[in-house]
Amino acid sequence: xxxxxxxxxxxxxxxxxxxxxxxxxxxxxxxxxxxxxxxxxxxxxxxxxxxxxxxxxxxxxxxxxxxxxxxxxxxxxxxxxxxxxxxxxxxxxxxxxxxxxxxxxxxxxxxxxxxxxxxxxxxxxxxxxxxxxxxxxxxxxxxxxxxxxxxxxxxxxxxxxxxxxxxxxxxxxxxxxx
Numbered sequence: 001x002x003x004x005x006x007x008x009x010x011x012x013x014x015x016x017x018x019x020x021x022x023x024x025x026x027x028x029x030x031x032x033x034x035x036x037x038x039x040x041x042x043x044x045x046x047x048x049x050x051x052x053x054x055x056x057x058x059x060x061x062x063x064x065x066x067x068x069x070x071x072x073x074x075x076x077x078x079x080x081x082x083x084x085x086x087x088x089x090x091x092x093x094x095x096x097x098x099x100x101x102x103x104x105x106x107x108x109x110x111x112x113x114x115x116x117x118x119x120x121x122x123x124x125x126x127x128x129x130x131x132x133x134x135x136x137x138x139x140x141x142x143x144x145x146x147x148x149x150x151x152x153x154x155x156x157x158x159x160x161x162x163x164x165x166x167x168x169x170x171x172x173x174x175x176x177x178x
Contacts, residue, residue: 001120005109007108008105011067012050017074022044026043033134046063057082061081064113065077066105077095078094083127087124089123091128092110106140107140125170129155130165142168147174150167152165
């Protein structure tokens with residue numbers, strides 16, 4: 001899968017992306033609400049997984065590079081997975097390099113992924129999960145047209161601590177009205 005926006009290109013990861021992936025995954029500020037900062041080995045393991053052919057199984061992650069044009073600089077990653085194939089529910093996630101946060105790249109990339117998911121990946125609902133304390137991601141999800149649906153207590157393990165999360169959702173019908 002590959003798609004573009006005005007400023008970005010989203011593509012499958014390659015092993016050549018290792019240094020850039022490690023750079024943004026090791027940063028405690030970009031990992032704060034996702035998990036422990038990556039070691040070089042854990043970033044490499046994640047990248048090896050990202051480079052495998054995607055079969056679209058439930059909970060199997062499709063991990064895409066977010067590449068800034070025209071420099072062809074990898075600035076983050078997008079994730080899509082089916083969480084309930086029978087009900088046609090997909091989940092998205094995203095992470096940006098710290099220097100690229102606040103420039104609209106997250107919204108631009110996620111908007112393009114949502115469009116692609118509704119058009120090409122046979123989903124009727126897209127959801128995203130974020131830690132209750134992650135105000136920036138919550139704001140982004142609202143900009144994407146998502147609505148807060150649920151709160152799950154002690155759902156996310158970050159650094160050995162359990163955190164509550166919100167689930168945001170956007171249905172295809174609501175997306176088409178945006």
